[in-house]
Amino acid sequence: xxxxxxxxxxxxxxxxxxxxxxxxxxxxxxxxxxxxxxxxxxxxxxxxxxxxxxxxxxxxxxxxxxxxxxxxxxxxxxxxxxxxxxxxxxxxxxxxxxxxxxxxxxxxxxxxxxxxxxxxxxxxxxxxxxxxxxxxxxxxxxxxxxxxxxxxxxxxxxxxxxxxxxxxxxxxxxxxxxxxxxxxxxxxxxxxxxxxxxxxxxxxxxxxxxxxxxxxxxxxxxxxxxxxxxxxxxxxxxxxxxxxxxxxxxxxxxxxxxxxxxxxxxxxxxxxxxxxxxxxxxxxxxxxxxxxxxxxxxxxxxxxxxxxxxxxxxxxxxxxxxxxxxxxxxxxxxxxxxxxxxxxxxxxxxxxxxxxxxxxxxxxxxxxxxxxxxxxxxxxxxxxxxxxxxxxxxxxxx
Numbered sequence: 001x002x003x004x005x006x007x008x009x010x011x012x013x014x015x016x017x018x019x020x021x022x023x024x025x026x027x028x029x030x031x032x033x034x035x036x037x038x039x040x041x042x043x044x045x046x047x048x049x050x051x052x053x054x055x056x057x058x059x060x061x062x063x064x065x066x067x068x069x070x071x072x073x074x075x076x077x078x079x080x081x082x083x084x085x086x087x088x089x090x091x092x093x094x095x096x097x098x099x100x101x102x103x104x105x106x107x108x109x110x111x112x113x114x115x116x117x118x119x120x121x122x123x124x125x126x127x128x129x130x131x132x133x134x135x136x137x138x139x140x141x142x143x144x145x146x147x148x149x150x151x152x153x154x155x156x157x158x159x160x161x162x163x164x165x166x167x168x169x170x171x172x173x174x175x176x177x178x179x180x181x182x183x184x185x186x187x188x189x190x191x192x193x194x195x196x197x198x199x200x201x202x203x204x205x206x207x208x209x210x211x212x213x214x215x216x217x218x219x220x221x222x223x224x225x226x227x228x229x230x231x232x233x234x235x236x237x238x239x240x241x242x243x244x245x246x247x248x249x250x251x252x253x254x255x256x257x258x259x260x261x262x263x264x265x266x267x268x269x270x271x272x273x274x275x276x277x278x279x280x281x282x283x284x285x286x287x288x289x290x291x292x293x294x295x296x297x298x299x300x301x302x303x304x305x306x307x308x309x310x311x312x313x314x315x316x317x318x319x320x321x322x323x324x325x326x327x328x329x330x331x332x333x334x335x336x337x338x339x340x341x342x343x344x345x346x347x348x349x350x351x352x353x354x355x356x357x358x359x360x361x362x363x364x365x366x367x368x369x370x371x372x373x374x375x376x377x378x379x380x381x382x383x384x385x386x387x388x389x390x391x392x393x394x395x396x397x398x
Contacts (some may be wrong), residue, residue, distance in 0.1 A: 038338030062116030111302030122332025186284035
C-alpha cells in the first residue's frame with residue numbers, strides 16, 4: 001500500500017494543521033490537512049462531515065477541492081485527513097508584505113474571488129468566513145477560496161435561527177454585528193468589499209477592538225455626514241445598545257456615493273470607488289450579487305487577463321490563437337449542494353458512521369488508496385504540530 005510522506009507544515013488554524021507533502025502516486029506536492037478532535041461533540045462532527053462532502057463536491061478553478069480523503073490511522077479514530085491542491089501563499093501574507101501590488105493584480109484577484117463565490121452561491125453555499133487568509137494564491141496569481149469549516153447551505157425559511165458567530169470580525173457584515181437571526185449570501189459580498197478596500201489601501205478597513213466599535217466605524221463611513229459622529233464619542237458608555245440600534249436605522253438604505261470611498265486609498269479611482277460603493281452597502285438587500293459585481297467595468301481587464309493566460313476553460317487552437325470557451329466565463333454548478341443527509345444524524349455515533357462510510361466510498365475518485373505513514377521520520381512533529389489535540393469521543397447521546 002502506498003503511503004503519504006510527511007514533509008513540512010505550511011499553516012495552522014483553530015481546526016487543525018496543514019502540511020505540504022508529496023503524493024507518491026504522481027510525485028506532485030499536495031496539502032495534507034489534519035482535522036483533530038472530530039467527534040468531540042455532534043456539532044463539530046457535523047461540521048467536519050459537511051466540509052469533507054463540500055471539498056469532494058467542488059469542481060471549480062477558484063475553489064479549493066479535495067484530491068483524496070485518507071482512511072484513519074487508528075480504530076476507533078478521532079482524526080480526519082484530507083488532501084487538497086497545494087498553493088504557495090495566501091492573500092493576507094501578500095497584503096502585509098513589501099511586494100508591490102499593481103492595478104492589474106487587484107483586478108485579477110478580485111475577479112477570481114467573485115468568480116469562485118459565484119460558484120459557491122450558485123450551489124446555495126454561504127462561505128461565512130471570507131477573509132484574506134482564506135484566499136490562497138499561487139506564484140502565477142491563480143487564486144482559490146479555501147476553509148469551509150463555517151460554510152453552510154442557505155436557509156430559505158426566514159423564521160429559522162442562524163448563528164451570528166460567523167465571519168472574522170473585521171470582515172463581518174453590519175447585519176451580523178447587529179444580531180440578525182437570518183441572513184444570506186450578502187454577508188460574503190460585504191466581506192469581499194472589505195478585502196477589496198484592504199487591497200487598495202494595504203491596511204484593514206474596519207480594524208476595531210470590539211463588535212460595537214466595529215459597527216460604529218462602519219456607520220461613520222457609510223452614515224449621513226450630517227449625523228455621523230466621531231468614533232470616540234459614538235463608542236462612549238453613554239450610548240447603550242438600544243440607542244445605537246435606533247441610530248443605525250437612520251443609515252440610508254441606498255448605496256453610499258462613490259465619493260464616500262475616495263479617501264480610503266491614495267490610488268482610488270472612480271471605477272474602484274464605484275464598485276466599493278456597491279459592495280459595502282449597509283442594507284444587505286441592496287448589495288450587488290456576485291453576478292452583478294462581475295459585470296462591473298472595473299473587472300473587465302481582470303476577466304480578460306484571467307481568460308487569456310490563467311483559465312482552463314478557454315483553449316488554444318492549432319494556429320496558436322486562444323479562443324474563448326463556449327461555456328460561460330463564470331460558471332455555476334449543475335446541481336446545488338445537498339445537505340439532507342444531516343437530517344438522519346442524531347448522535348456523534350451516527351456522524352462517525354457517516355464519515356466512515358464516506359471515506360470508504362472513495363468520493364474523490366482516486367484508484368490507489370493512501371494512508372498516513374506513521375513510520376515517517378517527521379511523523380512525530382506532524383502529530384505535535386496539531387493545534388487542537390484529540391480528546392476522548394463524546395457519548396453518542398450528546
